[in-house]
Amino acid sequence: MFIYTHFLVGILIQKLFFHLLPPTPLVWILLCVLSFLSHWIVDVFSYITFHPDETYSERFPKDRFKLFVDIMSVPITTFILIYFTFFSQSNFQFFSGFISPECYIFSMISAWFVDVIDWEIIRRLAKRELISKEYYSLGVLHKSINKFREIIFPWLPNWREKKWAFSIDLGITFTLGIVVFLI
Numbered sequence: 001m002f003i004y005t006h007f008l009v010g011i012l013i014q015k016l017f018f019h020l021l022p023p024t025p026l027v028w029i030l031l032c033v034l035s036f037l038s039h040w041i042v043d044v045f046s047y048i049t050f051h052p053d054e055t056y057s058e059r060f061p062k063d064r065f066k067l068f069v070d071i072m073s074v075p076i077t078t079f080i081l082i083y084f085t086f087f088s089q090s091n092f093q094f095f096s097g098f099i100s101p102e103c104y105i106f107s108m109i110s111a112w113f114v115d116v117i118d119w120e121i122i123r124r125l126a127k128r129e130l131i132s133k134e135y136y137s138l139g140v141l142h143k144s145i146n147k148f149r150e151i152i153f154p155w156l157p158n159w160r161e162k163k164w165a166f167s168i169d170l171g172i173t174f175t176l177g178i179v180v181f182l183i
């Protein structure tokens with residue numbers, strides 16, 4: 001899924017956590033672990049939204065819709081990252097502000113981190129042939145997400161190449177956005 005979807009899910013988990021639990025170091029660690037694991041559920045939905053398998057550079061410039069979608073995701077992602085790091089608390093203090101229960105940077109990064117590992121580290125290593133080429137397309141962790149989907153949600157239709165399925169992505173994002181702003 002897009003980075004902003006993972007960010008929103010991380011924020012949602014943190015909001016639920018600190019509604020129920022005190023912000024102790026152990027709870028913070030648990031929060032980051034759970035946000036990291038949320039990637040396995042969230043990316044299952046990439047199967048029923050517009051998420052072509054090829055990388056951006058493989059499709060560009062022939063697929064202008066993919067280009068539009070990627071460009072559009074930049075301001076949304078940036079807004080969520082900045083707002084929920086600095087402006088979600090009334091008086092942000094540098095350093096201590098980052099570990100406030102109203103600062104969501106750690107849960108956002110944790111929820112997204114699977115993509116950092118697979119697309120920024122594993123894919124780059126595979127491209128330079130420092131590790132096997134087979135990891136280029138699906139990484140390591142996304143391979144296990146695929147397995148997870150096949151076992152738990154085998155009935156999901158594959159709409160990854162359908163442009164109209166981007167509307168499902170927007171629906172999910174809009175719903176998550178409303179929920180995190182309201183709770």
Ligand SMILES: [Zn+2]
Nearest residue numbers: 001043114115
């Ligand atoms: Zn992912």
